Amino acid sequence: MLTLPNTQPVLRPGMIEFGWGHPDPTLFPVADLAAAAAATLADHGHDALGYGPAQGPGRLLEAVRARLGRLEGVTPPPEQLLITGGTSQALDMLCGQLSRPGDVALVEAPTYHLALRILRDRGLRLVTVPSDVQGMHVETAAVLLQMLRARGERVALLYLVASFSNPTGVSLTRDRRYALAVLARREGLPVIEDDTYGELWYDAPPAPTIYNLMPGGPIVRLGSYAKVLAPGLRLGWMLASSEVVRRCLETGVLLSGGGVNHFTAHVVATLLEQGLLDTHIERVRAALHHRRDVLLTALSRHLPAGCTWGAPLGGYFVWVRLPSDLAAATLLPAAEAAGVSYLSGERCFAEAGGQHYLRLSFSLLSPVQLEEGARRLGEVLRAALGVRR
Ligand SMILES: Cc1ncc(COP(=O)(O)O)c(C=O)c1O
Known part of the structure; x- marks a missing residue:
């Protein structure tokens, strides 16, 4: 079998995956699509x-x-x-x-x-x-x-x-x-x-x-x-x-x-x-809005001083700036060992840049996972900075 680079989510047991910008399958309108497919065929x-x-x-x-x-x-x-x-x-x-x-x-x-x-x-x-x-x-x-x-x-x-x-x-x-x-x-x-x-x-x-x-x-x-x-x-x-x-x-x-x-x-x-698209989008918006709020509150509680981020008004992502002595890609192995993953910022730059940023996607995670993921990330960052709680 060919070994190909993977761009689709492999959800690792125990890992809180902030890295994948994918929609939450539990929000897919499966029943509506099944009915629409049957009506289309008929x-x-x-x-x-x-x-x-x-x-x-x-x-x-x-x-x-x-x-x-x-x-x-x-x-x-x-x-x-x-x-x-x-x-x-x-x-x-x-x-x-x-x-x-x-x-x-x-x-x-x-x-x-x-x-x-x-x-x-x-x-x-x-x-x-x-x-x-x-x-x-x-x-x-x-x-x-x-x-x-x-x-x-x-x-x-x-x-x-x-x-x-x-x-x-x-x-x-x-x-x-x-x-x-x-x-x-x-x-x-x-x-x-x-x-x-x-x-x-x-x-x-x-x-x-x-x-x-x-x-x-x-x-x-x-x-x-x-x-x-x-x-x-x-x-x-x-x-x-x-x-x-x-x-x-x-x-x-x-x-x-x-x-x-x-x-x-x-x-x-x-x-x-x-x-049905309009009613479904309403549901998706409400779920994302709630998850964004949970994540922003959790980040404020858990991330160490020196980290900054904005509050998105839509979409899937929070973009976190780390203190300038921390590099997101270097820290990723420690974060994953602690059970939390993210996308390192430099992957989003076509030329140089982004070393001190990471992207957190909140679309795929439940409120409980968002809170726990922010807690784990905070611990990793504190340890890297040598800061105690
Ligand atoms: C900005 C942006 N464009 C395009 C895509 C992919 O879109 P599609 O699935 O319609 O190809 C994504 C998926 O993450 C995205 O974030």
Whole structure:
């Protein structure tokens, strides 16, 4: 058997796994999906089991457009929407359309570590744009773009997670979103807005998406059902200019195989037509909100002085800064020996950085585990600092 690097969770007995940014399986809407699958087979079986249209089944395209129109006040035109196999597949497909090996991709520092992997797999050279508590520094992105172009480099795209970022939980402010949309349009720079967490807000929705701020600009917005329903569905959607959608539709993969995950797309269409996605998302938001509160309280109680973190307003993650004499990757073996694990910050930086940060994901853990995990982490950090309780 081949030994492959593992990117899916292996939950180790006794280990509190803050490292995996995965949804909690106990929150999957299994019964609703079972009923939707049965209804899909009964009502649309012949369509749903055939090859599907490259853009996705018309029922799902209509349901996604209607839902976005209702929630955001902007109904995207049909030719700007494409059903995808989730954000990861869409990002890879976009790289194929928008870039050539050797091009530059601008990415936030820090950003989603596996997006870095997808971009690198396509031969892109990654250049980082710094960020702060308001999200990416758009002015720095503009300067970098000029510098790179002046050196004769081709900057193919900019990728970012604008709402409830993985790994920081931070959202780009409205002003910076607008500035980025203006930059994208002025410079003809494709911006890929990974909106995987945009719906998982706790008290209030995030600022309008960059895509909605500049309709018709070179912005591509990626939505996913992985975190709001279940990742095993492998389903999402892309909003982009009709030109980008057309180029994706004309790829051999879609011409040969038809729309991706066609049966799943029909099942999700049924769920949306039944109005069940909205009620389910309410449940997920409430669970995440509660877990965030439990974790923040536990961190305040257990982490030693010198550690700092922000309070995310949505999504899965708390980004902790350690005192500067501690390095997250160096400490990880001691933490795991003490029964707690996390993602070391440097994995989220395409260039240097992140040594003093760690990402805690609270999506997968129960309140009891969150409290105990924070306690174990606090002990490890105190021991490393030589601090007594
Ligand atoms: C920012 C971000 N984008 C994309 C993904 C993966 O999305 P999908 O399952 O739709 O491919 C994740 C999963 O952790 C993520 O955190």
